Amino acid sequence: MNIYVxxxxxxxxxxKIQISNGQIVEDGAEFIINxxxxxxxxxxxxxRDEHGGEVTLVTVGEEEAEKxxxxxxxxxxxxxxxxxxxxxxxQDPYSTQALLAAYFEDKEYDIILxxxxxxxxxxxxxxxxxxxxxxxxxxTSIVKIDxxxxxxxxxxxxxxxxxxxxxxxxxxxxxxxGLNEPRYPSLPGIMKAKKKPLETLxxxxxxxxxxxxxxxxxxxxxxxPPEKQAGKVLEGEMDDQVKELVSLLxxxxxxx
Amino acid sequence: MTKKVLVVGEIRDxxxxxxxxxxxxxxxxxxxxxxxxxxxxxxSVSSLGNELIAYGADRVVAVxxxxxxxxxxxxxxxxxxxxxxxxxPEGIVIGHTSIGRDIAPKLAARINSGLVSDxxxxxxxxxxxxxxxxxxxxxxxxxxxxxxGVVFATIRPNNIPALDKDExxxxxxxxxxxxxxxxxxxIKDVVKNTASGVDLSEANVIVAxxxxxxxxxxxxxxxxxADVLGAAVGASRGACDAEYCDYALQIxxxxxxxxxxxxxxxxxxxxxxxxxxxxxxxxxxxxxxDPEAEIFNIADYGIVGDLFDVxxxxxxxxxxxxxxx
Ligand SMILES: Cc1cc2nc3c(=O)[nH]c(=O)nc-3n(C[C@H](O)[C@H](O)[C@H](O)COP(=O)(O)OP(=O)(O)OC[C@H]3O[C@@H](n4cnc5c(N)ncnc54)[C@H](O)[C@@H]3O)c2cc1C
Ligand SMILES: Cc1cc2nc3c(=O)[nH]c(=O)nc-3n(C[C@H](O)[C@H](O)[C@H](O)COP(=O)(O)OP(=O)(O)OC[C@H]3O[C@@H](n4cnc5c(N)ncnc54)[C@H](O)[C@@H]3O)c2cc1C
Numbered sequence: 001m002n003i004y005v006x007x008x009x010x011x012x013x014x015x016k017i018q019i020s021n022g023q024i025v026e027d028g029a030e031f032i033i034n035x036x037x038x039x040x041x042x043x044x045x046x047x048r049d050e051h052g053g054e055v056t057l058v059t060v061g062e063e064e065a066e067k068x069x070x071x072x073x074x075x076x077x078x079x080x081x082x083x084x085x086x087x088x089x090x091q092d093p094y095s096t097q098a099l100l101a102a103y104f105e106d107k108e109y110d111i112i113l114x115x116x117x118x119x120x121x122x123x124x125x126x127x128x129x130x131x132x133x134x135x136x137x138x139x140t141s142i143v144k145i146d147x148x149x150x151x152x153x154x155x156x157x158x159x160x161x162x163x164x165x166x167x168x169x170x171x172x173x174x175x176x177x178g179l180n181e182p183r184y185p186s187l188p189g190i191m192k193a194k195k196k197p198l199e200t201l202x203x204x205x206x207x208x209x210x211x212x213x214x215x216x217x218x219x220x221x222x223x224x225p226p227e228k229q230a231g232k233v234l235e236g237e238m239d240d241q242v243k244e245l246v247s248l249l250x251x252x253x254x255x256x
Numbered sequence: 257m258t259k260k261v262l263v264v265g266e267i268r269d270x271x272x273x274x275x276x277x278x279x280x281x282x283x284x285x286x287x288x289x290x291x292x293x294x295x296x297x298x299x300s301v302s303s304l305g306n307e308l309i310a311y312g313a314d315r316v317v318a319v320x321x322x323x324x325x326x327x328x329x330x331x332x333x334x335x336x337x338x339x340x341x342x343x344x345p346e347g348i349v350i351g352h353t354s355i356g357r358d359i360a361p362k363l364a365a366r367i368n369s370g371l372v373s374d375x376x377x378x379x380x381x382x383x384x385x386x387x388x389x390x391x392x393x394x395x396x397x398x399x400x401x402x403x404x405g406v407v408f409a410t411i412r413p414n415n416i417p418a419l420d421k422d423e424x425x426x427x428x429x430x431x432x433x434x435x436x437x438x439x440x441x442x443i444k445d446v447v448k449n450t451a452s453g454v455d456l457s458e459a460n461v462i463v464a465x466x467x468x469x470x471x472x473x474x475x476x477x478x479x480x481x482a483d484v485l486g487a488a489v490g491a492s493r494g495a496c497d498a499e500y501c502d503y504a505l506q507i508x509x510x511x512x513x514x515x516x517x518x519x520x521x522x523x524x525x526x527x528x529x530x531x532x533x534x535x536x537x538x539x540x541x542x543x544x545x546d547p548e549a550e551i552f553n554i555a556d557y558g559i560v561g562d563l564f565d566v567x568x569x570x571x572x573x574x575x576x577x578x579x580x581x
Contacts, residue, residue, distance in 0.1 A: 013393035014528050024396070090403070093361070094370055119393050119509070119532075123373035125361035128329070132365035137440040138329060140358050153444070159354045159457075159512060160504025162447040167440055177493075177510040178503075216370025220386065221399040231540075233547070233558040241559050242569040245541065246577050248557055253539045255461070255518040256485065256578070 001053035006114040007037035009065040036115025038182040039175035045076040073193035074185030092215030093125035101133035102206035112172040131172035141176040258290030261347035275351030277311040277418035299325040305429030315427040323436040338434040352410035376415040393532040414515040449504035454488035461487035467494035468523020508533035526551030
């Protein structure tokens, strides 16, 4: 099977976020593989081990994303592709869609796996957008997948309910937490990853104009929420604390 | 210049989800006085059209087909594309629900437009429509505009207030015939876990339990408290993984994103993935025995204590106060 994973290098949102002049401060920040994309990589490796074939990782990003690709290769993927978007202005999910669609245009694939959402941008758009452009079916938020006879049987999470669907390959799926437990790269895996092919492509390598990849949305401001006043931690006898809390909710916050 | 805006209503078990009415309100803001056209998709849905009109839509277009009885990306995108072609809207608003998240990016790619996902506010400044949306797991916000083309957005439930219902409003409800074909997704089964009662994403008060609840039997305590408050019960991933409750109750980045007036977190540590799903709540109460727990950093009111002591007392106190008022 030809298995592809689209993954994003993201800011580790467990870290403190700082903003300066409407830009997220990246200096010294921790970057990771988007957590939902780790589920996608793990599932891709398991599918390959079961059905044979190859796992190719594809990311749109800057040079620094090589590190996340190497990590994915160390987990067990076979090849990686970095589509360098450094020169693209005002990127948005549309831009990512356009670049990925151009990349996949002449590829053969049975399944493309991605994450449910990116923890930084958080739009959840890239997967379904790409599937539409490739004219293949998509299934989002999956927690289980079985492939047999050219068909995938998939369990997806629909706001807590489970929906079981069947689709013919090729398909694009997006991974939800619960799909699997991503493995940690092993030491031999890390050594092997250094020798695995990692190809870098530029926007110029595709038949695309600047206009084709410029975003269709614009971010006009980024900011941190107003510093929340330190909450009131109540004190005293528990009976009194409980009374005080209810009174505050009723009279100060006016929410009950 | 006014804009004609489509609002895709979402119907569940024969009733609108509230976010449909909130989407009408968002559309009103975007339209600058232009026409609001409600869109309903399903097997037999046009009878619900008048309710959307009562909430502010000017007229409603329904696409009815047995192939739209359940949501599929192919069925919905074909139907919506047909409506878009008929109406040539300048704006589209859909709720950021499971269906909205799935269909909006597909439709955006199909009609070659931008899309702002998960907006929590919308405002206009002259010709420009400005959306606010959370980024970085809710730790920051961005303001976004659509640079060109259709002003297309999905809106987070429970953030943009619906307009008052006005039964005296009237408008046309028409149907559009669309030949829906070649659905590539076959739905084999749906397992409903969602407990009956209040929809978490629309609840005004939520009582949520975490791993600190120690066992499924103890969730009965939260049910009782929720009953008194007319609240819905939610949970952290920790509680779900420990099988104290069903995953349908999960709140957070992977679960439901909620914005109630009051959120009471009981025995929840406050991991970022949980907080991403509830930090927009108006008032947050934390009850945790660990004074260092992260949840206190975002709480408006906190009680440091053993939840097994606090919750029964709190339930009694609420009972006393709610009866009086
Ligand atoms: C001014 C500006 C500059 C920006 N610069 C950059 C930049 O230099 N690099 C950058 O990556 N983003 C950049 N972005 C953000 C860009 O909008 C998003 O990276 C991208 O469009 C994905 O949107 P999202 O984060 O909402 O992902 P989602 O749609 O939520 O992601 C869902 C899934 O899609 C896949 N996916 C998402 N993004 C990528 C990707 N880049 N490559 C492969 N698969 C992906 C993953 O599987 C992911 O789990 C910039 C945005 C702005 C406004
Ligand atoms: C990709 C990804 C996505 C995730 N998505 C989500 C998500 O959507 N939602 C989510 O919730 N989590 C999510 N998580 C998991 C998250 O990181 C945390 O593990 C989880 O939220 C912890 O649940 P908890 O707070 O109930 O448990 P814990 O962290 O174990 O906290 C239990 C708390 O209970 C307190 N406690 C214990 N006993 C008592 C007592 N008797 N009285 C009072 N307090 C007591 C403790 O002090 C502690 O603070 C995700 C993780 C990943 C990696």
